Amino acid sequence: MPDVREVVDPVAVGRWFTALGVEHTAPLRFDRIGLGQSNLTFLVRDDADRRWVLRRPPLGQLLASAHDVVREARIMAALETTDVPAPRILGVVDDPTVSEVPLVLMEFVDGQVVDTMAIVESLTPARRRAIAESLPRTLAKIHAVDLTAVGLTDLASHKPYAVRQLKRWSGQWEQSKTRELPELDELTRKLTTDIPPQREVTLVHGDFHLRNVITAHDTGDIVAALDWELSTLGDPLADMGSLLAYWTEPGENTGGDFPASALPGFPNRAQMSAAYLELTGRDPAALRYWHAFGLWKLAVIGEGVLRRARDTPQNKAAAGTPTVERIDAIVHRALDVTEET
Template sequence: MSSAGIVAVDAEAVCRWFATLGVDFAEPLRFDRIGLGQSNLTYLVRDQDGRRWVLRRPPLGRLLASAHDVAREARILAALEGTAVPTPRVLGLTDDPAVTDVPLLLMEFVDGQVVDRMPVAQSLTPERRRAIGTSLPRTLAKIHAVDLDATGLTGLAGHKPYAQRQLKRWSGQWEKSRTRELPALEDLTRRLVAAVPEQREVALVHGDFHLRNVITSHDSGEVTAVLDWELSTLGDPLADMGSLLAYWPAKGENTSGDFGATALEGFPTREELVAAYLAASGRDLTALGFWHAMGLWKVAIIAEGVMRRAMDEPRNKAASGAPTAERIDALVAKAHEVADRAGI
């Protein structure tokens, strides 16, 4: 076994678990931490013959209730098999104490390109960047078109108005994970609470949809797998577009930390993303300004939580490091600007 950093799984126990799943493998298994995910920990698992799988587990240290539920993620992925939504296939899920002290999720390895670092984004042609960028809102439209009854996902979450649920949940997360006073965020929360739009439909919502959370085809740039479903729920589909816009900085904006890929030549503008989603979904996008501001608010709170977890338990820190207070402040400032423009 080898790893990039500390591997928080028992290799021998996982081997025994593989055998019970009927997975064809040749020992020994090798585990390498992959991705820049700052929440659930993800490992590339390889065997002696070069076969590959992906293993997910919750982060180390103190966890917020329900925030890192890999069993729930497994349920959603299994339900989406056979739909138009591209996802990796679930191979196994266990919380057996003989194998692990936390739930483990095993998935198929989907080959492709993950644009999660600036050198990767810079290596792409402008044409490939555009193909990847325009595929994202089309993929979101597929997620939002999922038949909840047919997939058995109707009971995934409550059907009460999503914005209020999100505002309550993430305000609570902020209180539990904040590292400092931030009056600008408190003010933004008040603005959002006062401006909640009417919810017109309930759809499957990914909850954290952005460039780093998809695998794209080496040939066409199309999305071949959507990853990281741990925040998925039922709600207003415009929330996902708001999050995508929040994670899509334009040239000169400083909300993205060290990952400003979407400002590179070729990637579509936020306006072009919106147009592509409208063309694919036909939805009324009147309330999108609210959801863009709320997306930035939510990203800021998530980033604060990541910063807090990295302070509490340094082993949770991914290769890219943790977010900074400066970046979180920039996200909140941008959210106020978007809210102003939307008349909130």
């Protein structure tokens, strides 16, 4: 984990707080939070114990278009007037006198982040179910956003989403892979051949799963969806497929250090899918494709994390680094999904 002085200048950030009109009492303290391996996130406290969250790109050489915190902040700010639970953006700065990279300041949302097995195991089965049931409800809210009303119609291309995503993530794989993986190449070919028709264009979160939300202490309802850096416009079923990719069931080996959804109380993938489809009325036929696609993307992301951790060890986070064995297991599982009927 990098020293805070390597990633942020507390004095310069304090001056930025003043320019934003954010009331604070010096000195500001910064602590790395979250288990993410991508953009770096810090809990900021002042001498009066007020709290904010600061986000910046990771250290090291970045792939083109990746880790764009300014774009991420634009999306989150646009959601302030919607039903989507997201932290409020307080400021964005891209000024070398403050930081060598862009910074985003957002409100601190109080709640429980269910991001370790210790936390999940401390929850009752009833609380686990309540949290799980809130996930498809939140996805339905994201996919119901009126793009014109919130000014996001130009966020991304309206061309077929699967084609765009296949091109993007194939490129990411080629730039970040640590070895040749023929099974992934085979999976890419299958996904390219079997694209289902796209019926609509909505806001897509892009990385929606249990670790990327904050839940209410009392009810388990989601009070904030986090990590919007992969958000774009596209097929809403892709988000559900991504959630299914993360949703490990008992006996599976793709969950890495976080096979949370295999514990008692959590619904299985079929039940999660049914809940989302009942809320939205969308066609279930394409979900198998998007489940396999979600696993493929998860494998590509995992390989990128592995590469960055090898190239720049300071980027490692508490979640650890994906192993080659886990990435291979995800690809194998995705190939199995493509064969299911």
